[in-house]
Amino acid sequence: MTSVWLVIAALALATAALKLAGPLALGGTPLRPGALSVVELLASALLAALIVVETFGKGRSLVLDARVLGAAFAGVAVWRRAPMIVVVLGAAAVTALARLLS
């Protein structure tokens, strides 16, 4: 149980430090254009990586399971401009249904 509280304390401090490093170290100073264009692209790259890992990853292996159907539903729903809550709960419902039927 102590290790759980250690994880919480470390992640709280590290997350705050990561968020604050830029604004406290260089408030008001513009980034170089090259660095700025990398930063603009980071969210796309990391979000795509998170989607892939959360959809196919199981520990250190890749698996195809019911989550894939949920993610596919989310992809189509987002593309058809469904509201966020529909996308998210629909993906869970599709995944649950696929597990129930399999």
Place this chain on the structure above:
Amino acid sequence: MEGTRERRRAGIRRGLPFGIAVFAISVSFGVLARPVMGPVAPIVMSILVFSGAAQFGALAVLIAGGGAGAAIAAGVLLNARYLAMGLALAPSLRGRAPSRAAFALPLVDASWAAASRGDGTFDPWYLVGVSIPQYVGWVLGTAIGVLIGPRLGDPNALGLDALFPAFFIVLLFEEVRGRRRLAAAAGGAGIALVLTPLVPAGLPILAAAAAAVAASKMRS
């Protein structure tokens, strides 16, 4: 120029649908975390860490039987993007250090993307506004998940593990505009797929940043 209160209020309106979705996701975090962390720790974690990626990442390591060190490493790597987001946000913040810190701490993915003006600058009050419903939803949802969890049975049978990728799919769809961002996303997904079997959890996601560096060399 609109007043700060109007900007913040507009941000809160923009953040409400995020807050509702984040609520659903944090209910699943509370449900999944309780058997591993007990009833109080998941709620404290949501109050202090306020980060879906890091909390789910660390929880996944603990569920898999990993130690505190591995769980912390996974969470920090998953949140390393905040360093880049903070660097991008920094030039848009004015004032003394405490005031800049107050704008930077509520930073989360959806708020960062929503507050981007598209020219590399950000609207700080709007960013804070978008974060408010998400923070409320995140903490409240965790508490409810912890409370109802023991009565639900197997959370995976309810598809709760599919909530998280779906949330990121929504964020990515709003983010990907133009050829370079599409290339960064495709590259990031490819890197994560290839590295997942090869390196510890969290690293594939950090390594995906290389795709952003590569895509930045492309002409827009």
